[in-house]
Amino acid sequence: MVSMTGSLPPLNPEEEAVVRALARAILVVPRALDADLSREQRMSLNEYSALQHLSEAPGRQMRMSELAAACDLSLSGMTRIVSRLEQPGYIVRERCVEDARGWNAVLTDAGLTRLEQAYPTQLASVRRHIVDHLEGLDLRQLATALQNLATTGICANHPDDGRVPPAPPNGPDDNRRAAPANGRATGLAANS
Amino acid sequence: MVSMTGSLPPLNPEEEAVVRALARAILVVPRALDADLSREQRMSLNEYSALQHLSEAPGRQMRMSELAAACDLSLSGMTRIVSRLEQPGYIVRERCVEDARGWNAVLTDAGLTRLEQAYPTQLASVRRHIVDHLEGLDLRQLATALQNLATTGICANHPDDGRVPPAPPNGPDDNRRAAPANGRATGLAANS
DNA sequence: GCGATTTTATTGCTTTGTCAAGCAACCGAG
């Protein structure tokens, strides 16, 4: 009696199990990684992610908006993370030459060192919390599937579906972005 | 410095791809689900999760700590969510009879109705963002793997390293809930 | 060239959640 609307069929038991397991995983995994990194390296997962993406970028630098997209973070969130990383000198901001509105976040040598220092912790953590549990799965297939999760254009679920049950909307205001360029290929660490 | 500890081998390319894809998914998927629910139902994912777990519990009630564990949330976080859900009358708190320190969060009829109202949105969202992208995978195997992610009893990676680890005082705690009783019709799907 | 619009990044405010401290009720030893 939940149905109505177009009433999609409910999930079958196997789908249900996957969804429940995934629902748990998306809550627990990032916390576990973040906790390890915080404890052993005094660094948040987002900070690590920022350093990592920079280390893989050509010239070890990226525009703020690029970096935010790469880290799946809002621009304002990225501003704050870069500011945080700037204080110990892991990153410097440089004005963008071809567009003076923009800034490049540039990974310094100190920042690269810091990343390399944190890398073993992250690697161990990733192995322990994730990779070690994937035995027997077809990794290529899995990677493909995971890449596609939540890539649907935004919401626009079915544009109208008629509800807005409890309260009137103020404004959906979706800020979702498209897929990140993701040109960079590899490592968690930098080859420089 | 930090490395040592036998320095694990880096990930192979396939593992790397999975980890990167998963890293993205764990950031993006919850936001997508939450955004849909917020937009169409004015309800956060955690609120939905709380209602859902209660709906499946015997007597439509759970102790605060149980519920927090089920939702993978801190106890204080759960206190706040239950308080929020109490205001519109979706939940009531009742003192626990066999231990007067404890409280049961009880799902009211209004709360159940609310959950059923939100269910189609959640179902569509879950299909669109998750299930639709899992074609071709062995779902049973995948569910098993996902259930095991981040289950390692806390870190204890390498304890030392000269820092001041503020001692993660909380143990793993491991209050994982077994398979959902699923008595209620409204799980994420739980057709009943 | 000069205003109007658009893009890029930062800042203020708010929400949400965690941690630490606190209060109340339970439990076991004497």
Place this chain on the structure above:
DNA sequence: CTCGGTTGCTTGACAAAGCAATAAAATCGC
């Protein structure tokens, strides 16, 4: 029975991240 310690939950202080508003620079139309 009562006193020390523990457990279950709530509250206060704080941190992180998002959205809205803003500033600054670019770009377009004329």
